[in-house]
Amino acid sequence: MSHLEEHAEVDPADLRFADPDNPYLVDPDADFEPTDALSPAAAADQAALLRDAVREHDYRYYTRADPLVADRTYDALFARLEDLEAAFDLDTAGSPTQAVGGETLDELGSVEHVRPMRSIDQSGEADDVREFDERVRREVGDVEYVCEPKFDGLSVEVVYEDGRYVRASTRGDGETGDDVTAQVRTIRSIPERLSGEYPDFLAVRGEVFIPRDAFQRHNRERVEAGEEPFANPRNAAAGTLRQLDVDAVAERPLDCFFYDVLGWEADGDGPAEPDSQWAELSTLDALGLHTDSRAELVGDVEAAVDYRDDLMAERERLNYEIDGVVIKVNDRAACEELGATARSYRWAFAYKFPARSEVTTVEDVVVQVGRTGRLTPVALLDPVDVGGVTVSRATLHNPDEIAALGVNVGDRVRVKRAGDVIPQVDEVVESRSDEPFAFPETCPVCGSDVERDGPVAFCTGGLTCEAQAERAVVHYASRGGLDIEGLGAERVEQLREAGLVERLPDLYRLPGRRDELADLEGWGETSAGNLIDEIEAAREPPLPAFLAALGIPKVGGSTARNLARRFGSFEAVRSAGEAELREVDDVGPTVAETVREFFDDEGNAAVLDDLLAHVAPEETEPRAGDDAPLDGLTVVFTGSLSVPRGDAEDLVRRLGGDATGSVSGNTDYLVVGDDPGASKRSDADDEGVPELNEDEFADLLAERGVSWPPDQEEEEEEEE
Known part of the structure; x- marks a missing residue:
């Protein structure tokens, strides 16, 4: 059973960016080992999985309004990806760390935003908020902050020309969004014409939501009509706004709060653009745009932290969903000076609330088995309402989590929805058992022995x-x-x-x-x-692809390529001892042991023997002589080149050389492009590895009869 199958509400066919077996899609283990414990190849493989998963999570959250993971879990995955890219100088071109999540729907037209609609950094820890404040004051001096509720809805841009409503769009990828002009026009709190003194052109950002009381009434009407109720107000609002049937949108109780000016143009006699966040809110209110009266102007970060704590105490009495507060630098000139990254504003920070929780009884514990053999315990619960959603099951993560909680069947437990999405058991409030649930020693499906890898349990079948x-x-x-x-x-x-x-x-x-x-x-x-x-x-597959396809634990595409280059044939890989495997680039003792165990398993061996009766993986013996002009050459690339780094590495490998992810004593040259990473250059200096710029690298290749940059047509002809 795959990770997705463990959650029956998720259809693998709905996935757009990630493989169903990506371990960071559903109930991911976000307790990562330190980056310095990873080899460059393992880091690259993990980063590739994280990029696909983050893209999928962005798509599910922003476009489908059907998230797979909790906000905090997403934050942990995103932070890990950023750490890997920085620590290993990975190419970030096209990485979701460089862009806002989400995309437009094909059914709706797309609109380019007046100004990029970026995200904001966030955390549930007060120390992180204080670190944000320290950075702000270090760069622009003492500041005031505007604190606002962090609405749990769908972000939109609304544009007015000469005071009249002309268009609206969703945030999308931050640069362009879905055209929802007709849908937003049906929201009664959004005026067709602005009030008071308005600019010639105005673009504003707001959050579309459904009030909680209206949400409950609408769900009751759906149930009475024989329709499925919505899971929560945020999903209902997002799904409604993307309805193509405008009449259906008009029937749903949408509302909107506005909180930011994205564009302001006025002639000499027109009103001046507000110079602070606080003035913006007053101006928006004067123009007839709905703002939230709970926003406050505070003098320092400690007052902002207190604001969050006070608002959290009021949370259940509010008539709309919020999941934290947004803290913004008040002065707009300071905001301009602080600027933004490709993904987020540097002048704002979201201080998140902890997850909601309720108490219920554990009726049973079942252990599910994923494709990689990972065993995941799940608590079956006496159904309980947590934040408006009925929860009947919750993850227990792994055997260590069970032991730490001391949980067993019959216990009364506190269940929370982390980020108000994925249910998990938070604590045992009343133990009705003598000891924790006994985790099985054999696989509940095939009866094979269960082995542990740190906190995680695996079936050896x-x-x-x-x-x-x-x-x-x-x-x-x-x-x-x-x-x-x-x-x-x-x-x-x-x-x-x-x-x-x-x-x-x-x-x-x-x-x-x-x-x-x-x-x-x-x-x-x-x-x-x-x-x-x-x-x-597929009867004669390339050896690297075949090795990667077998799903050998810890062997991703990069490791598979290295194994193929070192051993040349599948039988040579299959029969290699641990000592031989450890000689392969980026294969350490743990990976070598895992590969050896996979091939030594009798059941695996029987399946492989049967498979090899139908498949003949191509051999990839290293070419010699004139056919391998780069034989014996080991290079590392850093920075941006005139061609994608992957193309450069492929050229080196195809012509007999080795392109590795990190500098070592075996490296011949470090090829340095634009904006190089500091770590590889430092390592090269320590190891005495000479640096080449791209022109010098081209000269080196020319001496060996290789042209640079790679000619795409020649590469395609060679592949054919």
């Missing part, structure tokens, strides 16, 4: 465990494996239910069962033929 088999097939066919088109999670599940695919080798038996395949619901001769063609094309 590998490819023979039924719970892992389906996800193993999905991973094998995914982009991170052999990229077999037409074999997503839904289809693999269908094939398993039809008895056509139980294990990986069964994929290659499908050509002999073409008629059965074509008879499946939703298939037919064309679909069956297309899949069979894809499978036939």
Whole structure:
């Protein structure tokens, strides 16, 4: 069972950016080991998974209004990605750390924002707020702050020309958003015409939401009409605003608070733009735009912290959902001086609330098995309402968490929705058992032994465990494996239910069962033929892709490439001892032991033997002589080059050299592009590794008969 299957409300087919088996999608373990304990290859693999997961979480939160993880969990994943990119000088081009989350929907037109609508940094810890204040005062001196409730709704830009409403858009990716002009026009609190003295052009930012009392009334009406109720007001507001049926939008009780000016243009006789955040709020109110009266101007950060604590005490009495407070530097000139990153404003900070919680009883504990063999305990609860959502199950994370909580069946526990999304057991308030739940020593699915890796428990059944088999097939066919088109999670599940695919080798038996395949619901001769063609094309896969497709724990794409380059053939990798494996670039003792255990397992060996009766992975023996002009050359790249760094590394590897992620005594050259990272240059200095700029690197390659930059057409011809 995959991570997603552990949460039945999530359909793998809905995923847009991440593989269903990405460990950072659902109930991720955000307790990361220190970055200095990772090899460069492991860091790159983890960063790649985190980037895909963060993109998926952004899409689910901003575009689908259906988040998969709690806010704080998302924050931890995002922070880890930032740490990895900084510590290992990873290329951040296209990384979600450099952009606002979200994207536009195809069904709605897109609108370019007057000014980028960025995010703000956030934390639930007062010390982080004080660190924000220290940085602000260090850069611009003493400041006042405006404190506002952090509304849990959907951010929009609304534009007025000559005082008249002309358009509205969602935040989207921060640069462009969905055109929701017609939908927003139905919100009664948003005026068609501004009041008082207004500028010729005005763009404002607000938050669309549904009041709590109106939300409850609307849900009651939906239930009485035989429709499913909404899970919470935020999802209801976001989903409503993206409705194409404007009449349906008008029937829903949307409201909006405004809090920021994005654009202001007035002729010489027109009103002057407000010079502070506090003046902005007064001006917006005077123009007839709905603002929240609970905003306050405070003199220092301690007053801001007190504001948050006071508002948290009022939270349940408010008629709208909030999940914290926003603290903004009041002076607009200081805000301009502080500026922004590509993703967030540097003059604002969100101080989040802790999760809501309630007390209930643990009725049972079940242990689920994911594709990687990870065992996840889940508490089945006497249903309880937590913040307006009925919770009947909650994660217990791992055996160590169970021991720390001391939880067992029958106990009364406090359940919270972390970030008001994912339920988890926070504490035992009344123990009705003598000892904690006894975590199984064997897999509940296949009976194989359970082993521990730190706090996490794993089934050792590998490819023979039924719970892992389906996800193993999905991973094998995914982009991170052999990229077999037409074999997503839904289809693999269908094939398993039809008895056509139980294990990986069964994929290659499908050509002999073409008629059965074509008879499946939703298939037919064309679909069956297309899949069979894809499978036939995957009988001689590249060795790196084949190794990555097997789902060997701790072996991602980078490690698979290094193993293929070192050993050349699958049988050589399979028979290599731990000492030999440790000689491979970026393979340490833990990875070597894991690889050896995977191949030594009798069940895995039987599946692999069957698989190899159908598959002949290509050998990748290093080329010699004239065919390998870069043989023996080891380089490291840092900074931006005239071509993507991945293309540069591929060129070096394709021509017999080695492109590694970190500088060591074995490195021949550090190739330095624009805006290089400091850590690699420092390491090169320590190791006595010479630096080359891009022109000098081009000269070095020319001496070996290699042109630079890589010619894309020549590369494509060579691949063909």
